[in-house]
Amino acid sequence: MNESDEKSVKIALIDDNEDYLFTMGTFLTRNGFIAVTANDGVKGLELIQRERPDLILLDVMMESSYAGFELWKALQADQALKEIPVIGISAMQNELGVRPERYSDQDYFHPAAFLDKPVDHELLLETIATVLKAAEECKNRPGWKRFMETYRNNSLKNPGGV
Amino acid sequence: MTASTPQPLMDLSFKMVIDLLPIYVTIQDRDLRYMFANQTFRNDFGDVVGQHCYVVAKGSQERCQHCPVQKTLADKKVHTGEETIRLPGGNLQQVVLYTTPILDVMGNVTAVIELATNIQIIKEMYKELIFLGQSMALLSHDIKNILEGLQGGVYVVDEALADKDMKLAAKGWQIIKKNIAEITRVTQNILYSSKNRQPRLQKSSPVKLAREAVDLFQAKAGSLGIQLISSLNPELPGVAVDAASISRLLNNLIWNALEACCKDSIKHRHAVVVRADFYDTRHFMFEVEDDADGMDARILENLFNPFFSTKGAAGTGLGLVVADRIVSSHGGKIEILTKTGKGSLFRTIFSLSTNIDAPLHELETRDTFNPQKGEAHE
Numbered sequence: 264m265n266e267s268d269e270k271s272v273k274i275a276l277i278d279d280n281e282d283y284l285f286t287m288g289t290f291l292t293r294n295g296f297i298a299v300t301a302n303d304g305v306k307g308l309e310l311i312q313r314e315r316p317d318l319i320l321l322d323v324m325m326e327s328s329y330a331g332f333e334l335w336k337a338l339q340a341d342q343a344l345k346e347i348p349v350i351g352i353s354a355m356q357n358e359l360g361v362r363p364e365r366y367s368d369q370d371y372f373h374p375a376a377f378l379d380k381p382v383d384h385e386l387l388l389e390t391i392a393t394v395l396k397a398a399e400e401c402k403n404r405p406g407w408k409r410f411m412e413t414y415r416n417n418s419l420k421n422p423g424g425v
Numbered sequence: 426m427t428a429s430t431p432q433p434l435m436d437l438s439f440k441m442v443i444d445l446l447p448i449y450v451t452i453q454d455r456d457l458r459y460m461f462a463n464q465t466f467r468n469d470f471g472d473v474v475g476q477h478c479y480v481v482a483k484g485s486q487e488r489c490q491h492c493p494v495q496k497t498l499a500d501k502k503v504h505t506g507e508e509t510i511r512l513p514g515g516n517l518q519q520v521v522l523y524t525t526p527i528l529d530v531m532g533n534v535t536a537v538i539e540l541a542t543n544i545q546i547i548k549e550m551y552k553e554l555i556f557l558g559q560s561m562a563l564l565s566h567d568i569k570n571i572l573e574g575l576q577g578g579v580y581v582v583d584e585a586l587a588d589k590d591m592k593l594a595a596k597g598w599q600i601i602k603k604n605i606a607e608i609t610r611v612t613q614n615i616l617y618s619s620k621n622r623q624p625r626l627q628k629s630s631p632v633k634l635a636r637e638a639v640d641l642f643q644a645k646a647g648s649l650g651i652q653l654i655s656s657l658n659p660e661l662p663g664v665a666v667d668a669a670s671i672s673r674l675l676n677n678l679i680w681n682a683l684e685a686c687c688k689d690s691i692k693h694r695h696a697v698v699v700r701a702d703f704y705d706t707r708h709f710m711f712e713v714e715d716d717a718d719g720m721d722a723r724i725l726e727n728l729f730n731p732f733f734s735t736k737g738a739a740g741t742g743l744g745l746v747v748a749d750r751i752v753s754s755h756g757g758k759i760e761i762l763t764k765t766g767k768g769s770l771f772r773t774i775f776s777l778s779t780n781i782d783a784p785l786h787e788l789e790t791r792d793t794f795n796p797q798k799g800e801a802h803e
Contacts (some may be wrong), residue, residue: 279688280570282600289593294585303690335633354569383571384580 272395273297277307277317277334278352287320290384296391304334311344318395319349321374335374348394350387353379448522449541452527453478453494460536469512478539482510497524497537506790510541519548567611592717612681614747615672624667624754628779631664631671631709632657635701642683651686652696653679661701661709665779666755671711672749673697678713678771681745685717685769692716704774716768720761748773 274296276284279354284300299314301307311319319338323331331351338344351374375394378387443450444464451473452461459473467473470481478494479485488495493504504524509517520541529535581597584590611793639655646653679699686695697715704710752759752773763769 280574282574282603285579285596286574286581286600289581289584290577305690354573355567380569381576 273316275319276300278322296372348398349374351377484511493524494537501526518545571608603714626665628663629668631701634679642679654698656700658702670751674748677748682715685715689717710774712772714770719765720763
């Protein structure tokens with residue numbers, strides 16, 4: 264993806280840590296993305312509906328009224344929003360033992376990729392590029408969902424990918 | 426059998442052996458009244474023959490549910506169970522019970538023999554293990570969040586320095602400082618929780634300790650837009666406490682209250698009130714009250730595991746576990762009042778004793794404490 268493509272990519276950051284929104288927002292902006300932020304799930308859903316981002320970076324362990332998992336469910340219930348790829352972010356991935364590949368239930372959180380905090384900036388850029396590329400290539404194709412499944416399963420087998 | 430043959434063991438009276446056993450051996454009739462209690466039981470509970478078991482061992486006026494004695498009475502089988510019993514001094518002890526029936530010639534149960542072994546030490550170890558497991562998971566989560574904050578702050582400062590943007594650098598530096606303060610707090614809590622230190626009692630002023638804690642957090646509260654108010658009764662006398670521990674307790678409770686306010690996404694203006702006052706004629710209390718969104722039953726249930734069940738507790742912050750430990754080590758009591766959407770109040774109650782050499786006893790009211798019931802909010 265070249266610089267001019269990245270310029271137009273809008274990423275929604277949903278996290279209850281304001282400092283993280285600021286630092287990650289700065290990082291994304293300085294890497295050519297447009298960052299839009301919300302500090303809880305309710306505002307996050309409004310933001311996504313309003314801004315229609317190309318990608319969502321979602322903290323799944325927000326402690327406010329509307330947790331990341333709930334936001335995920337709301338996105339899945341919306342035909343238009345469910346197509347937006349999500350990268351899950353958490354500081355509890357290892358502790359929770361989140362294993363999205365084990366579940367086929369659509370309600371269950373299964374993002375395109377899952378990154379643990381502290382987020383490795385290089386890995387994040389790589390993951391964003393790969394997820395966006397997959398989403399772009401498969402846009403409006405019947406096999407899109409399957410492609411995303413495959414991408415996710417492949418990235419789960421790659422220790423650096425999750 | 427000759428005179429030189431050692432006396433067979435069987436010649437010892439059975440009653441003597443049973444009396445000497447280091448476990449409680451009792452026999453209860455169909456009405457759950459004690460018919461017999463061995464010496465070990467009598468040493469702790471006195472002469473109990475004729476009294477109901479639930480009155481003696483539980484301090485209750487009602488029969489217990491899921492009692493193995495009642496099960497044995499019903500089905501004539503051996504049953505086991507775990508119970509919390511209350512010693513006459515008020516101390517709670519966990520015991521494991523075995524019950525077996527005594528049958529009459531018709532095969533009906535006339536009485537039940539109950540053996541009770543104290544497993545308090547095992548329970549203490551079990552609690553320590555749960556505590557350790559929880560601590561590790563939470564620590565890992567906290568530290569990863571702090572690392573994210575430090576990494577993000579450093580990134581922002583680096584970028585700002587490259588651009589000579591001092592305003593941005595100041596913002597990044599602020600984030601770094603906040604996370605350094607956070608890791609300092611986490612580390613102090615780890616150090617505190619890693620050993621069971623006995624409180625070092627010294628005469629201290631509760632008002633002074635509370636004021637110092639409030640002063641320490643005034644800047645943080647201000648930066649978060651939270652009003653931190655103190656209401657300290659100047660009449661409170663000096664008391665015998667471990668000042669360093671009480672400071673840590675207050676710091677942890679105030680920190681939690683501020684955090685709760687930050688996480689409340691409904692209300693935008695918050696206040697935290699810190700009080701130090703008399704509780705009654707023999708006790709004083711600290712209260713830390715927030716007007717955040719309160720705690721639901723699940724959170725409340727998991728705040729402290731008061732030992733009554735074997736349910737694993739999850740979701741306890743290290744700060745509160747340390748707070749609980751400090752209160753217990755002072756023989757104090759902690760009460761939580763919370764209402765969803767309204768806020769929470771943490772009240773810690775301590776003796777007004779000034780004797781720094783006196784052993785610390787648990788508050789007499791401690792066994793009536795059950796945080797799960799703390800639903801009312803003042």
